[in-house]
C-alpha cells in the first residue's frame with residue numbers, strides 16, 4: 001500500500017478531512033516545483049560575492065540548495081510512482097499527471113524566463129511560475145470526481161506502432177546527441193577544443209539538409225513521446241515504466257525549451273552565436289549569475305535524462321529479445337550511473353573545471 005493510500009484509511013479519522021488531506025498531499029510535487037526557483041535563489045544568495053568570503057558553512061548551504069533544486073524533479077518521479085495504481089479516479093489520474101509534469105520543472109522554468117523576455121513582459125518570472133502551478137493545482141483539485149473505467153495495460157495497436165516509430169527516431173537522434181554531448185565533454189579541455197569540434201560538427205548538423213531534418217525529428221519525437229506518456233500514465237506501471245515516462249516528460253520540456261533558447265531567442269532574435277560562451281553564460285558564468293544558475297539543473301538533468309531514457313528503452317528491447325530481466329536491469333543501472341557521471345563531467349566543464 002502506498003504512502004498516499006495509507007493516509008486514506010486512518011482509523012477513527014474524519015472521512016472528509018482525510019480525503020481533503022489526501023488531496024492536498026497529492027499536491028506535494030507541485031509544491032516542490034513551486035519551491036524550485038527559491039532553492040536557486042538560496043544558492044545564488046549563498047555564493048554571492050557581495051556577502052564576503054566563502055565560509056565552510058556557506059559552502060555546505062550552497063551545495064544543499066543546488067542539490068535540492070537539482071533533486072526537485074525526483075520528488076515528482078517518486079510521487080508519480082506512489083500515485084500509480086490500476087484504476088485511478090479522475091482526480092487521482094490528474095494528480096498523477098501533475099506529478100509527472102513537475103519532473104519538467106527545470107526546463108519549464110528556463111522556458112518561462114526566456115519566454116517572458118521574448119514577449120517583453122516585465123513581470124517576475126517567479127510570480128508567473130507560482131501562478132501557473134497554483135492554476136494547475138486548482139485544475140487538479142476542482143476537476144470532476146467521476147470514477148474512470150480501469151484501463152488495460154495492453155497497448156492498443158496504433159500506440160504500439162507509435163512506440164516502434166519513437167524507437168527508430170531515437171536511434172537516429174542518438175547520432176546527433178552522441179556527438180553533441182562528446183563535444184560538450186571536450187569543454188573540459190578548454191573552450192578552444194570545444195569550438196574546434198563544434199565548428200567541424202556544424203558543417204554536418206547545420207547544413208541546409210540536415211538541420212531541418214534534425215529539428216523536425218526532435219519535435220516529432222516530443223509529440224510522439226507526449227502521446228505515449230499520456231497513454232501510459234493512465235494505467236498500471238512498474239518503477240521502470242514510471243522512470244521511462246518521467247524521463248520522457250523531462251526530455252519533452254527540455255527539447256522544446258532548448259530549441260527555443262538556441263533557435264528563437266539566441267539566433268533569430270538576439271543574433272547571438274550559440275557557442276561555448278553562450279552555453280556557459282560567459283563572462284559571469286553559470287554559477288555566479290542570478291538568472292543563469294537555472295541552467296545548471298536544466299542542463300545537468302537534460303544530459304542525465306536523455307541518456308537514462310535511451311538506456312531505459314534499451315532495457316525494454318533487450319528483455320523483448322530474450323535477455324534475462326536481472327541482467328537487463330543491471331545494464332540499466334550501470335547505464336544510469338554512467339549517465340550521472342557524464343552529466344557531472346559536462347557540467348563541471350561548463351562551470352569552469354579543466355583537465
Ligand code: HEM
Nearest residue numbers: 177184202205206211218262274275279299302303306346
Ligand atoms: C549540457 C547540456 C547541453 C548544452 C550545454 C547544450 C548546448 C547547445 C548549444 C551551444 C547548441 C548550439 C550548437 C551550435 O550552435 O552549433 C545546442 C544546439 C542543440 N542542442 Fe544542445 N546542449 C545540451 C544538451 C542537449 C541535449 C541533451 C539535447 C537532446 C535532447 C540537445 C539537443 C540540441 C539540438 C537539437 C540543437 C540544435 C542543433 C542545431 O544547431 O541544428 N542538446 N545545444
